[in-house]
Amino acid sequence: MTRDRRRFEFAYRPGEIVCRPGCVADLDAICERHGWGRALVVCGTTVGSTPAVMDPIHEGLGDRLAGVFDETTPEKYLGTAVEGVQRARAVDADVLIAVGGGSSLDVAKVMATLTTHDADPETVGERAVEAASLSVESGDPLPVVAVPTTLAGADLSTVAGVTFALDSETVRPASGGVGDERLMPAAICYDADLYRTTPESVLTASAMNGFDKGVEALYTSNSTPVTDGTAVRGLRLLRSGLSTLRDDPMDAERLDEVLAGIVCVQYGVSEPGASKLSIIHAFGHGFSRNTEAHQGVVHGIVAPHVLRYLFGHVDGRRDLLSEALGVDAGDAERVVDAVTDVRDDLGLPSRLRSIDGLDREDLDDVAERIVDDALMATVPEGVDPTVADVRAVLDSAW
Helix, strand or coil: CCCCCCCCCCCCCCCEEEECCCHHHHHHHHHHHHCCCCEEEEEEHHHHCCHHHHHHHHHHHHHHEEEEEEEECCCCEHHHHHHHHHHHHHCCCCEEEEEECHHHHHHHHHHHHHCCCCCCHHHHHHHHHHHCCCCCCCCCCCCEEEEECCCCCCCCCCEEEEEECCCCCCCCCEEEEEECHHHCCCEEEECHHHHCCCCHHHHHHHHHHHHHHHHHHHHCCCCCHHHHHHHHHHHHHHHHHHHHHHCCCCCHHHHHHHHHHHHHHHCCCCCCCCCCCCHHHHHHHHCCCCCCCCHHHHHHHHHHHHHHHHHCCCCCCHHHHHHHHCCCCCCHHHHHHHHHHHHHHCCCCCCHHHCCCCCHHHHHHHHHHHHHCHHHHHCCCCCCCCHHHHHHHHHHHC
């Protein structure tokens, strides 16, 4: 039976959202409102050693700054989160300020998850590695304030990815995630001034990832009228503003459009129990074991081909996508072209063969993992991709 999209539930409780240049100056006031006295900044070494990012954070927190944990890495090892919790307890922190890209924001949420367990963090970590699983237990996690500097969307979210290893010595550790509505950041500061410090290649790749969240929020089987509205508006703003990410300097008004757009498309995409991410993101996950390519780079390459496959089987809500992307109503090929144009405006590669370390014979393994990905459960009704279907899409993108 086809689901009536007008009948829905939307159990989503985002934290406070502040979106304007210089808004990290409000960090002290945010902490004051919530009664937090001591803040630990969580970030990577690059962000931690970038004065243009850290100086405003330090000034915004003032005397509430209890320390900086600048040990996060793209691998997002659980062991890093264990060390982070130990540091948070050593400085008696009552809030985590996660600064940077998805890795730092995810590690902060995993740290928060560890604080809900009665056992010490190292013991919890060892058990989680053995089980390749971690969950939020009793009570409230240590609160997180997110200060993103990339556009992929790990901020306005109740989920976090994690690699189940305590260090880099583990051979091919399991990767997975943790999700709980209690992991939604209590506040999120989108400060345009900080985005200007992010390397162009990182910013553009993350933007493609975030853009595709808006695309998928429209055709996913979990879409709602709420996310329809935010995704359409967000995609319009992004389509208008994204090309400025390659300008030096970036245009202030168009950067404002980008940040407002990314907030809109992210809104509700990780609603607990009803993810709005779907087949494009499943394709991205399929490459995580074979390459170190940024998810946004993979998305940019495969999204047009995935959408063409999708539209070959179902309507895919192409009218709404056309409206959001400013193309002729219901014209599926124009929708594909618009997504391709966004990719090209961001300067991202167009073929899988351009990804370092990826061989064509790897695509069989990639296809199997894509089909097994949990996000395949949210594809539109009428689409049931087989390994052969997925391999054909990958070949078209090669």
